[in-house]
Amino acid sequence: MDWLDKVKWPADGLVPAIAQEAGSGRVLSLAWMNREALQRTVESGEAHYWSRSRKKLWHKGEESGHVQKIKSVRLDCDEDVVLLEVEQRGGIACHTGRHSCFYQQLKDGQWVAVEPVLKDPREIYGK
Amino acid sequence: MDWLDKVKWPADGLVPAIAQEAGSGRVLSLAWMNREALQRTVESGEAHYWSRSRKKLWHKGEESGHVQKIKSVRLDCDEDVVLLEVEQRGGIACHTGRHSCFYQQLKDGQWVAVEPVLKDPREIYGK
Numbered sequence: 001m002d003w004l005d006k007v008k009w010p011a012d013g014l015v016p017a018i019a020q021e022a023g024s025g026r027v028l029s030l031a032w033m034n035r036e037a038l039q040r041t042v043e044s045g046e047a048h049y050w051s052r053s054r055k056k057l058w059h060k061g062e063e064s065g066h067v068q069k070i071k072s073v074r075l076d077c078d079e080d081v082v083l084l085e086v087e088q089r090g091g092i093a094c095h096t097g098r099h100s101c102f103y104q105q106l107k108d109g110q111w112v113a114v115e116p117v118l119k120d121p122r123e124i125y126g127k
Numbered sequence: 128m129d130w131l132d133k134v135k136w137p138a139d140g141l142v143p144a145i146a147q148e149a150g151s152g153r154v155l156s157l158a159w160m161n162r163e164a165l166q167r168t169v170e171s172g173e174a175h176y177w178s179r180s181r182k183k184l185w186h187k188g189e190e191s192g193h194v195q196k197i198k199s200v201r202l203d204c205d206e207d208v209v210l211l212e213v214e215q216r217g218g219i220a221c222h223t224g225r226h227s228c229f230y231q232q233l234k235d236g237q238w239v240a241v242e243p244v245l246k247d248p249r250e251i252y253g254k
Contacts, residue, residue: 025152102201
């Protein structure tokens with residue numbers, strides 16, 4: 001895959017991948033991709049990442065159903081960051097049940113949760 | 128600074144910081160912040176990063192004038208990624224003279240430059 005060679009994979013093999021929602025333009029999540037994750041993302045049309053905590057390939061939404069359908073894939077000028085334009089199934093990208101993972105905002109020296117939980121995580125993950 | 132302690136700084140001390148343009152919602156850049164960079168960003172109201180290539184603190188726009196004025200600062204659910212809402216001075220975030228750093232798009236197995244150069248980098252950097 002020539003296009004995979006264009007990416008400047010760092011020593012640990014992982015590049016950041018930003019998921020931005022088509023239409024709304026909201027930044028939903030940042031996760032990490034190795035070469036295989038990016039290849040599977042493009043081939044399947046659904047976001048795959050490398051889970052650093054579980055140390056394995058991760059098809060986002062495999063448990064929750066909240067997959068990210070790929071609309072476009074971009075690469076930055078340094079060729080070591082990926083930007084995905086996605087359609088977020090279920091409207092929930094975050095494991096906390098929120099639309100976006102970036103729900104904490106700095107206000108007067110405090111991080112404040114500024115987005116509602118749309119669905120109880122226990123319900124999402126069936127626990 | 129209590130709010131700086133909330134960030135889960137990794138072993139190398141650097142977290143990814145996404146800059147998203149207020150209004151347009153365009154993702155402009157991803158750069159890296161250490162603790163000092165994030166503190167200076169919040170205190171000065173202009174984006175500061177850690178330059179991994181130059182190994183020093185970097186006030187973005189210090190040479191080009193293309194500073195990023197901070198409108199809001201967010202943190203993700205894992206508390207190790209920062210999302211900045213910015214006003215991009217000069218309308219150019221990329222050192223190639225383009226609006227966004229994410230100007231290469233994957234099309235039919237090829238990375239294609241899909242955004243124009245708005246200003247010649249030699250003109251921007253006076254070289």
